[in-house]
Amino acid sequence: MGDSNGDGIGDIRGIIFKLDYISSLGVDAIWLSPMFCSPMKDNGYDISDYYRIDPIFGDNQDMYNLIEVAHDKGLKIIMDLVANHTSDQHKWFQQSKKSIDNPYSDYYIWKDPKPDGSAPNNWGSHFGGSAWEFCEERGQYYLHYYSKEQPDLNWENPKVRQEIYNAMIFWAEKGVDGWRMDVITEISKYTDFPDYETTNHLPVIGFMHSNGPRLHEYLREMYDTVLEPYQLMTVGEAQNSNAEFAKSLIASSRKELDMIFTFEHMDVDVFPNTPNRKWQLQEFRLSALKQVFKDWQSKLENEGWNTLYFENHDRPRIVSRWGNDKEYRYESATAFATVLHGLKGTPFVYQGEEIGMTNIKLELKKYDDVEIQNNYRELVQKNKTISHEDFMKAVYQIGRDNARTPMQWNDSTNAGFTKSIPWFTVNPRYQEINAEADLSSEKSIYSYYQQLIKLRHEHEIMVEGDVQMVLEDDENIFAYTRSYKGQSWLILANMSEKIINLPEQIRELLVGNNMVLSNVKYTEEGNLSPYQAMIVDISRV
Secondary structure: OOOOOOOOOOOHHHHHHOHHHHHHHOOOEEEOOOOEEOOOOOOOOOOOEEEEEOOOOOOHHHHHHHHHHHHHOOOEEEEEEEOOEOOOOOHHHHHHOOOOOOOOHHHEOEEOOOOOOOOOOOEEOOOOOEOEEEEOOOOEEEEOOOOOOOOEEOOOOHHHHHHHHHHHHHHHOOOOOEEEEEOHHHOOOOOOOOOOOOOOOOOEOOHHHOOOOOHHHHHHHHHHHHHOOOOOEEEEEOOOOOHHHHHHHHOHHHOOOOEEEOOHHHHOOEOOOOOOHHHOEOOOOHHHHHHHHHHHHHHOOOOOOOEEOOOOOOOOOHHHHOOOOOOOHHHHHHHHHHHHHOOOOEEOOOOOHHHOOOOOOOOHHHOOOHHHHHHHHHHHHHOOOOOHHHHHHHHHHHOHHHHOOOOOOOOOHHHHOOOOOOOOOOOHHHHOOOHHHHHOOOOOHHHHHHHHHHHHHHOOHHHHOEEEEEOOOOOOEEEEEEEEOOEEEEEEEEOOOOOEEOOHHHHHHHOOOEEEEEOOOOOOOOEEOOOOEEEEEOOOO
């Protein structure tokens, strides 16, 4: 959130200094990206020591202080568990790669080359290229679903599982309240390691990369060993999980996870099943987004709990991706907030989302993200399956670095984030878009978020009410009702830059309405202005 020691990098004390800002928003908990020791090949998702805070963020005592101060302010602390892989600099891997017969040999996944010396199979890495890297010392390949500096752990080995549980217990006993679990559905592997069927020779990412045969067994063991005894909240990152499969992870009877992050709604503008994966974009359709939300809301009703988000460290800024981040930045930011926070589940607010921060456009060489750089080399330069122009267009729209620019606190140098050279480029719009300016504006996005969060805390219907979609096929209006104990609310937003004449179906619902919340002044003329959003009590007396 901020740089307390002037080295250009945000740190734990910088978070402590901003706790009042976070608390005033009304949230209940803070989720921290990984802060453990790491060579930072993937922004801390390559951990070299699960027990130590990386010195660039502070030390363990700083973390203990943060937990204590946050708790004093009524805030829970959620840490990021990266259990699918470690850094190649972790002591386990440094030992494992030495020989086949050392105590850490099977902490990772090693396979012999094919007779021709090539990789064991055609599995691909999410960051481009093969998921296998040859190690001269062992004369074998090791598996890495992400960068080659992030070798996958071998969860078939009970010692590995216990190592992870021990680290979780260590932090639970220091007061951590829960875990966001990075790519947790990838920990179980198809251990016969078959090739994917394919018509080309490119590495493939498919169904065997997640939801493996022992996934539920491992999660239940984790639940019994750590999660239940320490009463820890969990939200798992679950690629390739639809709503039906989600129930097998989060139904209370399963005793596995509390919630999961789904990717389905965030992929509606990604063309499916191409070698270019997330970088092959298609036109965004509001109806497709609504269909995904409808599916998850209906299928998890009384079966599990939804996780609601548009932004995080892996996702771009929503006002730039699907909204209008210029003429209608306030309106589109609050419209997307309205339709998300009105749904059933737990909303997650990513830093800067609450003031409408936007995407950034840089030269390719200036991006820090290993995913962007590796995929450019693999797809544009090596395989030539996508042009430079189309790849960069996708980077500008969905690249992860869009959300990783420093927090914009004020209009001073480096947006008030640091007095030094920042670790990553500050968005040049910081003089216009910053927390200080937003809080003093008549159109404050932060204030609007405060109201939404307050509604969720004070009105049971926002927590328990069922969800019924309205105008499902409409490409401009996002509308649904919440109903609970005889009360009904309508959540409504014009998700376009056009003035929309309200359909009769909506007008009938609005008769005799009692406005609860609106991001612009509501009129009775039957029109919705661009990105106008509202929550209306439509209960009939």
